[in-house]
Amino acid sequence: MNTEQVITYIKENSIQKVKFAFADIDGILRGKVISVQKLMDGLQNGIGFCDVVFGWDSTDVTYDNVQLTGWHTGYPDKQCYIDLSTMRTVPWQDNIPFFLADYTGPDNKALPACSRSLLKQIAKQCxxxxxxxxxxxxxxxxxxxxxxxxxxxxxxxxxxxxxxxxxxxxxxxxxxxxxxxxxxxxxxxxxxxxxxxxxxxxxxxxxxxxxxxxxxxxxxxxxxxxxxxxxxxxxxxxxxxxxxxxxxxxxxxxxxxxxxxxxxxxxxxxxxxxxxxxxxxxxxxxxxxxxxxxxxxxxxxxxxxxxxxxxxxxxxxxxxxxxxxxxxxxxxxxxxxxxxxxxxxxxxxxxxxxxxxxxxxxxxxxxxxxxxxxxxxxxxxxxxxxxxxxxxxxxxxxxxxxxxxxxxxxxxxxxxxxxxxxxxxxxxxxxxxxxxxxxxxxxxxxxxxxxx
Structure with a gap:
């Protein structure tokens, strides 16, 4: 689906909430359930997500050897962007709409730790x-x-x-x-x-x-x-x-x-x-x-x-x-x-x-x-x-x-x-x-x- 089709689908089906996630450096999906209004508000400017997800390991223990984020930065939010083209519904969870996201902004600048953003860059080269x-x-x-x-x-x-x-x-x-x-x-x-x-x-x-x-x-x-x-x-x-x-x-x-x-x-x-x-x-x-x-x-x-x-x-x-x-x-x-x-x-x-x-x-x-x-x-x-x-x-x-x-x-x-x-x-x-x-x-x- 393109953006217009997704929005139409959500409105016609009176959907109240959606689920989204992105992959951390280990490929573990980190995400949330959000309201449809939150989704719409974040389509242009992204949705803030604590960047500790790129500052800890697979057991949620914080790294002490990375510069991207850490106690020295205060673990601020970074903007992640939902890719509406990835929409699917989860059949074992009442068909809730689900989306993937990454950290590539509208200016095509990406967070170096985002693995999906990295693959997007290589795919574009191809x-x-x-x-x-x-x-x-x-x-x-x-x-x-x-x-x-x-x-x-x-x-x-x-x-x-x-x-x-x-x-x-x-x-x-x-x-x-x-x-x-x-x-x-x-x-x-x-x-x-x-x-x-x-x-x-x-x-x-x-x-x-x-x-x-x-x-x-x-x-x-x-x-x-x-x-x-x-x-x-x-x-x-x-x-x-x-x-x-x-x-x-x-x-x-x-x-x-x-x-x-x-x-x-x-x-x-x-x-x-x-x-x-x-x-x-x-x-x-x-x-x-x-x-x-x-x-x-x-x-x-x-x-x-x-x-x-x-x-x-x-x-x-x-x-x-x-x-x-x-x-x-x-x-x-x-x-x-x-x-x-x-x-x-x-x-x-x-x-x-x-x-x-x-x-x-x-x-x-x-x-x-x-x-x-x-x-x-x-x-x-x-x-x-x-x-x-x-x-x-x-x-x-x-x-x-x-x-x-x-x-x-x-x-x-x-x-x-x-x-x-x-x-x-x-x-x-x-x-x-x-x-x-x-x-x-x-x-x-x-x-x-x-x-x-």
Whole structure:
């Protein structure tokens, strides 16, 4: 809907309140329910929102190492702007109208910490270069017969999975929880997050969903909304869903793979496809892929933003550890899918389900465009065997600290996203490392309590 259509819809349906939210640096939706009058008043000048939402971490603990906001600024309001084109109704909440917002003002100046604003800038660069970017993110996540209260009572230990055993692609297991399973598919689709496929993955209580592809910003919006929507639908069934990258060392991790391709502006031609090439890859596709390979060491925290992300990025765990690419090879960081002219695309396999989709997708698109702008050559051969063993082009950083430090010092990262964003984002990641470094884990207690 455009602005006029949204306003007409609200008036004709006598709507009294709406809901809106925006994503913080971790991709967590922060929002409010507001009156329709408040919505109308804020369309031009924005709606004030305390900027502490960009000054604290995922547990609402305030950072001590960022300059954008803090005790030194008094945590003032910053104006956020509702994007009326994102309107949808929430079918499991009495169809209340819902909108996404960001921190890009009418003058196109944006708050450096706003991830949606950042992706909008990269998407505009893509459009200005003459391309239409088509994206989709897919997610794996684990489900438990728990509630927020029981999780706290149990101290996040001895949790009961939704179903036992390793049942990937199981018809049997989904029939046991069919009300939840079909609610996910049906309600997400009603929420304008169309699902291409939904199935169990291998592991107790784990599902995977592929979201239908769309224009890049719309795809990221759907990915951000998907994670919160799944959790809300799960709550209705007495189920707790987690998008941690790796919740258990003995089980597979949860991916958040990104599928992408560039098309002509009228969407009539897939510019990644070339029938004459041995791998069906156009020169543009090769440059885009080369850009991602080149930029990957500089941008890894945007794909792997938490301490837990790096527990998933280990050998033999269906997640990459090396800077590699291949044709339909699931052991490499980048997987080329070339099954048909319309389906040819690149899959970036580094992200886990714990990503902020706006940042992960911005990293993928910006680095691909970097390769095109600089006409980078794809001078490494595709990996045709075990990508874990191919370290000829280097390996991924093994920890959040190493990855964040490299990004903080990277001229490439600052060129792509600006110094303001890089400084703020990497400082939040280094804060995350410091919180982990001073914690005492169950592993340490079990290993050292008696024996040392």
């Amino acid at each position: 459009t200005d270069m003459g391309y239409h970017a088509e994206f989709a993110q897919e997610f794996e996540w684990f489900n438990f017969n728990e509630t927020p209260q029981t999780l706290q009572q149990k101290g996040f230990a001895n949790m009961e999975p939704l179903s036992p055993g390793m049942f990937g692609y199981s018809i049997l297991r989904t029939s046991q929880n069919s009300a939840f399973y079909y609610d996910l598919f049906n309600l997400l689709t009603e929420f304008n997050i169309p699902i291409e496929g939904l199935h169990t993955e291998t592991g107790p209580g784990v599902y995977e969903a592929a979201i239908a592809h769309s224009e890049v910003l719309d795809a990221a919006d759907k990915a951000v909304l998907f994670k919160t929507a799944v959790k809300e639908i799960a709550y209705r069934h007495g189920i707790a869903a987690t998008f941690m990258a790796k919740w258990n060392q003995d089980l597979p991790g949860c991916s958040g793979h990104i599928h992408q391709s560039l098309w002509t502006k009228d969407r009539s031609e897939n510019l990644f496809y070339d029938d004459k090439d041995v791998n069906k890859m156009s020169e543009l596709h090769k440059q885009y892929l080369a850009g991602q390979l080149y930029c990957l060491p500089h941008l890894l925290p945007m794909y792997a933003p938490t301490i837990n992300s790096y527990k998933r990025l280990v050998e033999g765990a269906w997640a990459p550890t090396t800077i590699t690419w291949g044709i339909d090879n699931r052991t490499t960081a980048l997987r080329v899918i070339n099954t048909s002219k319309t389906a040819t695309r690149l899959e970036t396999r580094i992200p886990g389900s714990d990503t902020n989709p706006y940042l992960a997708i911005a990293a993928a698109l910006a680095s691909g465009l970097y390769g095109i702008k600089h006409k980078l050559k794809l001078d490494t051969a595709p990996t045709i065997d075990n990508g874990y063993q191919n370290k000829s082009n280097g390996s991924l950083h093994a920890s959040l600290y190493d990855a964040a430090t490299a990004m903080q010092q990277s001229a490439i990262a600052k060129e792509l996203f600006g110094e303001g964003f890089v400084e703020h984002f990497t400082n939040t990641r280094l804060w995350e490392h410091r919180q982990y470094a001073k914690s005492v884990s169950d592993w340490e207690l079990k290993r050292y309590f008696e024996s040392i």
